[in-house]
Amino acid sequence: DVQHFASGLISRPYESTKHYTILRHTYGIVFYRGPSTTVAITVFADRPLPLDRTIWLQRRGFSGSTGLKIGAALGSKGNWIDVTPIPSIDSKDLDPVDERAWTRDVSKFLHKTTDDKPLCSHLPRETAVIRIPYPADDGYFRLVLCAGKKTLCGSPVFRLASLSTDSSSIRGASLATLPIELG
Structure with missing residues (x-):
């Protein structure tokens, strides 16, 4: 499965800050399937999540991770897309296969970090299913958890892929993933 292999070239499945x-x-590779x-x-957090928390989609540019971190530190949200999920999902709304997989992921993470x-001290606070909107286009992205104008934590980078042959889709590729991008 190409998706599984190529995802291994993208960073580990979690990112952390002191509190989140x-x-x-x-x-690590998400194929674009329209609105779905x-x-x-x-x-995870060592404290309850702020009530005003939001989740933003941030595109990784040519400057890579450095640009992501600088943009987040400066609070620059110029080209970020607000993807905060409005309705919260209940466990009964989930596909049982997904729920088992997510529970397994959480257990692995908690075991690795003991x-x-x-x-x-980070405990699971919220599981969110984020819908990726059409304007996101091809490229490398991460989700950023914010409270007001403060950036709390960024997610691991993932590749949003479609069948586009647009050369700009390689923007943000790391040295490890560049061979896949170039064919």
Whole structure:
């Protein structure tokens, strides 16, 4: 399965800050399927999530991870897309296969981080299924958890792919994923 292999070239499935962690449940490559295109994440924290929390979709540019971090630190949201899920989902609304897979991902994460002092206090606070809107187009993205204008944590980078042959879709590719982008 190409999606599984290529996803292995994209970074680990979680990113952390001092107080927050985002675990991505979906593969590192997400194929665009119209309005049903989603990315599932679980947010962990050592405190309750802020009531005004939002989730934004940030495109990775030619400057790669450095540009993502600088943009987030400066609070620049110029080309970010607000993808905060409005309705919260209940476990009865989930496909049982997805729910089992997400539970397994959370268990693996908690097991891996038992010896990691800063991360062992992070508890699962929310699982969200984020719909990726049409304007996102091809490219590399991450989800960013914010409270007001403050950036709390970014997710691992993922590749949104379609059957486009547009050369701009390689923007944000790392050295590890560039051979796949170029064919």
